[in-house]
Amino acid sequence: MKPTPTTCSPKIHQPQTTSTRTVSRGRTQSEIEEEWLARSAGIQVERLFKDEATEEKGERARMASFVGAMAIADLVKTTLGPKGMDKILQSTGRGHSVTVTNDGATILKSLHIDNPAAKVLIDISKVQDDEVGDGTTSVVVLAGELLREAEKLVATKIHPMTIISGYRMAADCARSALLERVMDNKEDAEKFRSDLMKIAMTTLSSKILSQDKEHFATLAVDAVMRLKVSSSLYFGSTNLESIQIIKKAGGSLKDSFLDEGFILDKKIGLGQPKRIENANILVANTAMDTDKVKIYGARVRVDSMAKVAQIEGAEKEKMREKVQKIIGHGINCFVNRQLIYNFPEELFADAGILAIEHADFDGIERLALVTGGEIASTFDNPESVKLGHCKLIEEIMIGEDKLIHFSGVEMGQACTIVLRGASFHVLDEAERSLHDALCVLSQTVNDSRVLLGGGWPEMVMAKAVDELARKTPGKKSHAIDAFSRALLAIPTTIADNAGLDSAELIAQLRAEHHKENSNAGIDVITGSVGDMGELGISEAFKVKQAVLLSATEAAEMILRVDEIITCAPRRREDRM
Amino acid sequence: MALAFDEYGRPFIILREQESKSRLRGLDAQKANISAGVAVARILRTSLGPKGMDKMLQSPDGDITITNDGATILEQMDVDNQIGKLMVELSRSQDYEIGDGTTGVVVMAGALLEQAERLLERGIHPIRVAEGYEIASKIAVDHLQQISHKFEFSATHIEPLVKTCMTTLSSKIVNRCKRTLAEIAVKAVMAVADLERKDVNLDLIKVEGKVGGKLEDTELIYGILVDKDMSHPQMPKQIEDAKIAILTCPFEPPKPKTKHKVDIDTVEKFQTLRQQEQKYFDDMVQQCKDVGATLVICQWGFDDEANHLLMHRNLPAVRWVGGVELELIAIATGGRIVPRFQELTPEKLGKAGLVREKAFGTTKDRMLYIEHCANSRAVTVFIRGGNKMMIEETKRSIHDALCVARNLIRNNSIVYGGGAAEISCSIAVEAAADKYPGVEQYAVRAFADALDSVPMALAENSGLQPIETLSAVKSQQIKDNNPCCGIDCNDAGTNDMREQNVFETLIGKQQQLLLATQVVKMILKIDDVISPTEY
DSSP states (O other), X not given: OOOOOBSOOOOOOOOTHHHHHHHHTSSOXXXXXXXXXXXXXXXXXXXXXXXXXXXXXXXXXXXXXXXXXXXXXXXXXXXXXXTOOOEEEEBSSGGGOXXXXXXXXXXXXXXXXXXXXXXXXXHHHHHHHHHTSSOHXXXXXXXXXXXXXXXXXXXXXXXXXXXXXXXXXXXXXXXXXXXHHOEEOSSOHHHHXXXXXXXXXXXXXXXXXXXXXXXXXXXXXXXHHHHHHTTTXXXXXXXXXXXXXXXXXXXXXXXXXXXXXXXXXXXXXXXXXXXXXXXXXXXXXXXXXXXXXXXXXXXXXXXXXXXXXXXXHHHHHHHHHHHHHHHTTTOSEEEESSOBOHHHHHHHHHTTOEEEOOOOHHXXXXXXXXXXXXXXXXXXXXXXXXXXXXXXXXXXXXXXXXXXXXXXXXXXXXXXXXXEESSHHHHHHHHHHHHHHHHHHHHHXXXXXXXXXXXXXXXXXXXXXXXXXXXXXXXXXXXXXXHHHHHHHHHHHHHHHTTOOHHHHHHXXXXXXXXXXXOEEEETTTTEXXXXXXXXXXXXXXXXXXXXXXXXXXXXXXXXXXXXXXXXXXXXXXXX | OOEEEOTTSOEEESSTTGGGEEEEEHHHHHHHHHHHHHHHHHHXXXXXXXXXXXXXXXXXXXXXXXXXXXXXXXXXXOBOSHHHHHHHHHHHHHXXXXXXXXXXXXXXXXXXXXXXXXXXXXXXXXXXXXXXXXXXXXXXXXXXXXXXEEOOOOSSOOHHHHHHHHHHHTTSGGGGGHHHHHHHHHHXXXXXXXXXXXXXXXXXXXEEEEEBSOGGXXXXXXXXXXXXXXXXXXXOSEEEEEEXXXXXXXXXXXXXXXOOOEXXXXXXXXXXXXXXXXXXHHHHHHHHHHTTOSEEEEXXXXXXXXXXXXHHXXXXXXXXXXXXHHHHHXXXXXXXXXXXXXXXXXXXXXXXXXXXXXXXXXXXXXXXXXXXXXXXXXXXXXXXXXXHHHHHXXXXXXXXXXXXXXXXXXXXXXXXXXXXXXXXXXXXXXXXXXXXXXXXXXXXXXXXXXHHHHHHHHXXXXXXXXXXXXXXXXXXXXXXXXXTBOOOTTOOSOOBHHHHTOEEEHXXXXXXXXXXXXXXXXXXXXXXXXXXXXX
């Protein structure tokens, strides 16, 4: 999906609160400095920067970035967890198209942000999306919480560098605490599958698909497991390319299904067979409209109508030859990326060949991949071109649309998920959710370490970090303590979003976790503390680790800043 | 004053449109200039040292840079003031020449200016101040030479180099894994260094970054990394013992550069032209195949038909490879860049032990690794990191570290960091000051004071009591006659920089002092600023 610019975004400007805050503490650093300069030099430095370029120093700069980052975190906070709410994003572009989502990365991508620190957070959420696919909201919330805690510490006159080194120690400690408690069921295929199921359900439960999460979890796990079976053949099993998602409005979400095979959203040419068994497929990328002479500068110049007719005849002959050559490959299905004009289409129909035109590039690549053929552009030596094969090609109907279905393809890992739903918005959101789930699953297949969910990892980390804080001498211990408080903010938010008494629940959780090897987490459904192992709520270790590390990194980056220099914005001819 | 009279008493204008220009003269001009220079230095002062803070810079397009590299900050700062621009130039020239110490040089210049102002207030002529500074900088540079140590390392014993690079990296945001990065930087430099001639061509080291993964995943590749993938999705992803044809001609129909027209007026012509075209593509591929190439790297695009033919003949190819990368590949693989198919010969092919395509993350990002090249002198540092800003900052840090390692190979003298060298120079200059009979004495003494400001800023940034710490270290240096005492920024418990392994290169330090003095001299000599008034 393209990032659509939206208007709903609150433009986060330099908040007014900061100035009042700093004033109450006396003069700001920059004021003092200016005065010093004025006094010592006798002459004020007139303008060091260009017009409109601004500079913010020390306390003010830090405050500006804290506030910006926290505002972003608060913005997406309400979407966290199974009971998180969605956001409507309306684009400013033509049509004011609307997106409904609770995917953190999607929301943040479409915001117009002025605040530099906020941009850092958006960036990490985007990277999280690219790398692991899920946890995009958590990473922003955690980074926001870390900064919120840091702000308090800075207010008590602890140097940001001290906070950073404390955070680093805490992050290391948290990571090793998680590592100690991971479960790895790689050896046991059945258990591994159930792990995957649990992860998929946990991921999906916070999305629009939560109603049918079992259904979709099965879909996703099946699709990913197919990849895994044949992953030894094709290296890079995170390759989600051979899982195709087709969206068709109509029906309900429950009607979505996984198809073992490949579906191409195209029509079969007129007068051509609708069903072919044991098909030999030639996948091509060649001009089938008019086959131009490509030599530069060539053009037709004639002096009589008769010659035009002759040339036309020659052209037609050329096309006929080309079609003959293609037919000569012994195929009964021909898929082209480019257009096929009526004339060659007719020739194909005559030869009883199914010709599909204008398949998009992705479709072509995928089709070539799954049927095991190659994408051909020249047809002179038919004996060495690899053809694709499949057992059956037929036209099928989904809703009101006709699609072409290739089943029994050579590469077993290919499959298509057909999503059905009431509206396009639902389908878009469903696709995003499913994509998240698929990403997480494929990452888990690579790195099969699994954790429990429902705030359990945060509690485990917080406990370990707390212990570290107690052991550490010096000011750093405050920072480490703050880190553990920030970690607790995630389960708190999950509970808050579900309308539960978070304070009570977190306190219970803490007590529960004080015991060794507790599996306690928040059970949002019943609104109490439950055993996550029994409830089957799991998360991938890789996701949690990425959340922890990138959030810490981002917080650290923002903390290190003590000055913001904004250049004059480049003038645009026309601003929307 | 802008009106003069010629010998006939007629006035003529020296300065056109005087009213619309603002003008500052004499002491005022100097003071204004000084305060501008000091203001720039003040911005950078907090970025000095291992505990220095970062600056967040927002570009005109809204992109964000977070850095504490002096040169980068100044470059992107949108400075309008003329003197400010001089300071920017200063830091840039340090960056070009040495690559490190870009913050330090500006801080030093700022301190010199501050001191100069006081002297000016006492009525000392700016030129005398400048001369005094010149004398003092000579003393300081000579003194640096005296206290410098030779620094032993060899191709196998690189530990000292790594430690020096760690000093450089410790002031950056990447100091979490400074050890790994320092090792990477040193290994990269050693791979391309010519130890006989004591020269390092940094062009052979390419620094690439890709968002994603962790900083710890950063790796050194003995080869080239190209951000491209195979032209056809079904080409092999891994080629062993590749023979690479490096082409700068497209796999496309010929485009003669002279203007021409090919007119088709008969069917025969149409057919011959068509056949020629097919043959043309066939020939191109065949020529590559004939010389024994197993991989084609091309600067231009491929026609669909040619692409398929390549794939068909089992000749993997990469298209749209940038010119710089192409050159690097040519250097690394020992091949020649071939501009025409006809000129391909087996000798012109480059050789690489392994070429492979690697995918990253969930998005379809692929990169091409060319490894085990015939000429192993070209290396790539491949940086991974949480976000774009992090990668950019790491790139800058690695660049600094590479420069330091290179400087050490060029000249293996070092001085001790953490302000130790500055303090030692300050003592030497202070002592030498009394020997000068003229007014310059004051300027020389002022120079000594200015030298103190670098360790002072270091101490301040590390949260120590600046004056107290500085005087303690200074007295310790004099008492023990030990030029290795510096500011203990990392709270390591000792002031001896030798024990903490904090080094800086001698040429870097000398350059800092010389450049800063030069710029300050230049600023002091200005006594008239004429600028157009805006609006």
